[in-house]
Structures are given as structure tokens and as C-alpha cells.
Amino acid sequence: xxxxxxxxxxxAWSLPTSAVEGIAIPPTWPERVDREWAFxxxxxKRVRVAIVDSGVERGHPLVGEVEQAVVVSGAQGxxxxxxxxxxxxxxxxxxxxxxxxxxxxxxxxxxxxxxxGSGWTGSGRLLVAGLRWAIEQGVEVVNMSLSTTKRxxxxxxxxxxxxxxxxxxxxxxxxxxxxxxxxxxRFSSVxxxxxxELTDPLVxxxxxxxxxEFFARGLxxxxxxxxxxxxxxxxxxxxxxxxxxxCALIRSKHPELTPFQVKSVLHLTANNIRGTHA
Amino acid sequence: MPERELRDAVAAGVLAAEAGHRExxxxxxxxxxxxxxxxxxxxxxxDEEADELVFEAVAGEGAESLIGRRLPxxxxxxxxxxxxxxxxxxxxxxxxxxxxxxxAEATGYVPKSLMAVPLLHxxxxxxxxxxxxxxxxERFSLSEMDLLGLFAxxxxxxxxxxxxxxxxxxxxxxxxALGAVAHLAAxxxxxxxxxxxxxxxxxVQLDHVLGP
Numbered sequence: 225x226x227x228x229x230x231x232x233x234x235x236a237w238s239l240p241t242s243a244v245e246g247i248a249i250p251p252t253w254p255e256r257v258d259r260e261w262a263f264x265x266x267x268x269k270r271v272r273v274a275i276v277d278s279g280v281e282r283g284h285p286l287v288g289e290v291e292q293a294v295v296v297s298g299a300q301g302x303x304x305x306x307x308x309x310x311x312x313x314x315x316x317x318x319x320x321x322x323x324x325x326x327x328x329x330x331x332x333x334x335x336x337x338x339x340x341g342s343g344w345t346g347s348g349r350l351l352v353a354g355l356r357w358a359i360e361q362g363v364e365v366v367n368m369s370l371s372t373t374k375r376x377x378x379x380x381x382x383x384x385x386x387x388x389x390x391x392x393x394x395x396x397x398x399x400x401x402x403x404x405x406x407x408x409x410r411f412s413s414v415x416x417x418x419x420x421e422l423t424d425p426l427v428x429x430x431x432x433x434x435x436x437e438f439f440a441r442g443l444x445x446x447x448x449x450x451x452x453x454x455x456x457x458x459x460x461x462x463x464x465x466x467x468x469x470x471c472a473l474i475r476s477k478h479p480e481l482t483p484f485q486v487k488s489v490l491h492l493t494a495n496n497i498r499g500t501h502a
Numbered sequence: 503m504p505e506r507e508l509r510d511a512v513a514a515g516v517l518a519a520e521a522g523h524r525e526x527x528x529x530x531x532x533x534x535x536x537x538x539x540x541x542x543x544x545x546x547x548x549d550e551e552a553d554e555l556v557f558e559a560v561a562g563e564g565a566e567s568l569i570g571r572r573l574p575x576x577x578x579x580x581x582x583x584x585x586x587x588x589x590x591x592x593x594x595x596x597x598x599x600x601x602x603x604x605x606a607e608a609t610g611y612v613p614k615s616l617m618a619v620p621l622l623h624x625x626x627x628x629x630x631x632x633x634x635x636x637x638x639x640e641r642f643s644l645s646e647m648d649l650l651g652l653f654a655x656x657x658x659x660x661x662x663x664x665x666x667x668x669x670x671x672x673x674x675x676x677x678x679a680l681g682a683v684a685h686l687a688a689x690x691x692x693x694x695x696x697x698x699x700x701x702x703x704x705x706v707q708l709d710h711v712l713g714p
Contacts, residue, residue, distance in 0.1 A: 277586075278582055314576070314577045314578075314581070314582075315577060315578060315579060315581065315582040316579075316582075316601060317582050317586075317590070340576050340577070340581065340582060340585055340586075341576055341577050341581075342576060343553045343574075343575055343576050344548065344550075344553055344575035344576050344581070344584055344585060345550065345553050345575075347576060347585045351585075369586065369588060370585070370586030370587065370588060371586065371587050371588065372587065373587055373622055373624075373625050373626070373627060374625055375625055398588055400587070400588075401589065401644075401647055401648065401651060402589075402619075402622065402651040402654065402655070404587075404622050405625075406587055419644060419647075420644075421643065421644055443641075443642060443643070443644060444593070444641060444642055449592075449595075449596065449598065449601065450598050450600055450601045451596075451598030451599065451600055451601060452598070453596035453598040453601070454596060455592050455593070455594060455595050455596060456592070456593040456594040457590070457591065457592050457593075458590075458591035458592075458593075458642050458647065459588060459589055459590050459591055459647070460588065460589075461586070461588045461590065
């Protein structure tokens, strides 16, 4: 992944004085982090983005190539399995998310993880299994335009979110626009996204009053849909892939950044902080 | 079923409660349709045992024929909203044959726009509320999204009540002693005023005789 440090030699649990020099951040960080530094000229190349959703339609002109597509399935009481997915998209939504990511990061690598279409019962379990699979693959960014309200899944999702965070996999998740407790977007190791009403796909705001951390374009977005068509769509679930796409750009240009640092970069470049596109 | 719920159920005259809650659901879809100026609105209830979505209330287009119809629970727009707990608004829907077939199954016709929101009550997702063909002259706004959420809250409460009434009825019907009490309450409720009062007086006396 091109980290600037040899991770084997980094102190993991404590910092002896002799090791301080070894963790010096190289002087490539500008005094002022701006968008040009963060993702100027980036295309998302070498970054894998997993879309955990309803699947992605193959061959949609606004999505382009999908490198890998898997489906997570399994009857109640059985361990979920992950297999190659031939079906495509069970709804249209996953295709829409993939299209938004592609429009921002044209050279990123898309991976579809379908967790829908096998029935409602046990769908929370499939969601967890799909997310786990994506993290195990070591993808750089995961788009999760979905959530669960089941408390019994909160603990395992929390563990997965932290595992992703420490393994340099960014989880980008849709916040709820209704006053309900749901997961994983509420976890601090996740990037949570709500909607603003502006039309520029590169306008994003940092929210100084979390739990929703960022606002991105989520209103009347033209997105690809089933059968090679497109549709105008609204919802936090479309704001989320905007932040996913921007994260792909940042990670492509700066593969060494940890999720914490990517969040900081997003914060520093947000339109309400010192953005250049306000 | 907890004792309190059982007591409430009998007290409310369970056999009549279900009809009342259905009226409430119907009124919610009618108000939602009117407020958004939409062509139709509908509420799906999740049938967990069958793993399907069932049309429970419909206002406008399709109102006559859709009640009771069933859909798969995790495909199409309604299925996505149910499983992901996320609201979804689509406009300028192009006529892809597969999409058209999916939405026609879920709406009774092919709309040009649709809004769908999950009905959440505490941890549970109980169903989906849809509003179809809101006029597209004006740009959609986040305040409309919030309004949709408010309707969803109301519909979720109504669906929860309906579910409770049905579960209570099932318990009562499955218990002969309770069934007899509930049946007596319903019979009493349906009597003309004079006979009902006479019946109630008799019950009060019975309570005196049997009570401590």
C-alpha cells in the first residue's frame, strides 16, 4: 500500500526515546493542507472501493468496469458464504452508488459486495458478513449506504469498524435523517455522511456537532440505474458515495495516510473550514 | 405476552381494535398523499414469518386492488429501504423494463417518481411507507425529506399498534377462557344502549358475587 514507514520497525505499544526519530512525519505535509495537495490531479488509481449494497449492474456505461462482484448469502442458522455474483443488482441502488464513486474517482477499482436479495430475515447477518469480507480483502474504502437498528449487531459491527480503522480501511456510512439509533454510522471510527442541498459534487462540509461528521451532495443527484438507465435521486445514501469517491482520490494520492489522517484532511479541506470551492 | 399487554388488549376490546388501527393507517396514507399533492401513497407491513411485504393501506391509484398483495422482502425499492433502513427518493424514472416491472408490482402502476421510507419502531423495522408521483415542478428539498420522516414515525406507531392488536387477538383466540371474556366484551359493546347497561349491571353484580 506504499506506506512511508516500514511498519515492522514502528513502535506499536509504546514509544522509547530512541524510536522518536523513526516516526517523524516526512516534511511532505504542507503548512496549509488544501485540496490541491489532498487530491489535486488524483484519479483514484490503485484504490479499491467496495460497494456493500444491492449489487452493481455489469456493463453500465456510467459505472464502467467492476473488477470483482460477490454475493453474501446463507439461510438462517447457517454461516453466510461469499460467492461470485452473476446476478448484478437487486434494486438499482448499488449501481447508483458505484456510478457516483466512478464519476469522482474515474480510475479507482470497484468491488461489488451484494448483501441484498436473499430475503429480509437474517439480512443484518449478511450485512455484517459482507462488511467483514470487504475488510479482510484489505480494500482501501468501503461504501455503506445502509444501516441496521438491531442492537445485537452493534457490538460486532463496532469491532469490525475498529478493525477496519486500524487496518487502514476507511468505512464511509450513511447517517440517518430520522431520530433513530442505528449502526454503524454512529461509531467514531467510521466516516458518517448526511446530505446538503447544493449541487456541486465536490462541496462537502464538516459538521462541528457530530455524530454526523460530514455533509455531501445528496439532493437530486443524477445516477445510473438498472438497465443502463439513469434516475434523479435523493437521500443520505447518495451523499455517502460522494465522500467515498473523495476518500478514494485522497488515498490514491497519499496511500500512507491512516483513516484518522484522511478524516483530518477532509476536515481541513471542507468548504466551511478553508475550502477553496465555497 | 406480558400481563400488561394482555390486560390492555382485553380492556380495549381487542376484537374491535384491529379495525380502528387499520382506519388510522388509511388516514395516514391519505394525509401523506394530500400533503405532498401525490398521486398515491401506500404502507407495507413486513410479514416476518412469510418474509414478505404486504400492502396494508393504499390511498389513490391502486387503492381498490392492492390491499393484501405481497412482494418479496429484499428486492426492488421497497425491499432495499426495508433492509437498509434508509429512505430513498427517485424522480425522472426512466422506463427500464425490469425496473418498471418491479415498481409496478410495488405500486400497481409505473410512477415517474417515488419516495420510500422505512417504518422504524425502536429496534424493529415494521414496514415501508411510499409516496408516488409528487408533482415535479419544484425541486425536492431536505425539509420534504424530514416531512416524510415525520409521516413515517406516525405510520410506524400505527403499525406497531396494529401488530399488538393482532398478536393479542391471536393469544385470546388461542385461550378459551380469555376468548370467552373477549367475546363477551365484544357482544356487550355491540348491544343497544339499554341492553348494554343492563348487561354491565349484571356483570358488576357477578363481580360482587365472585370477588373477595
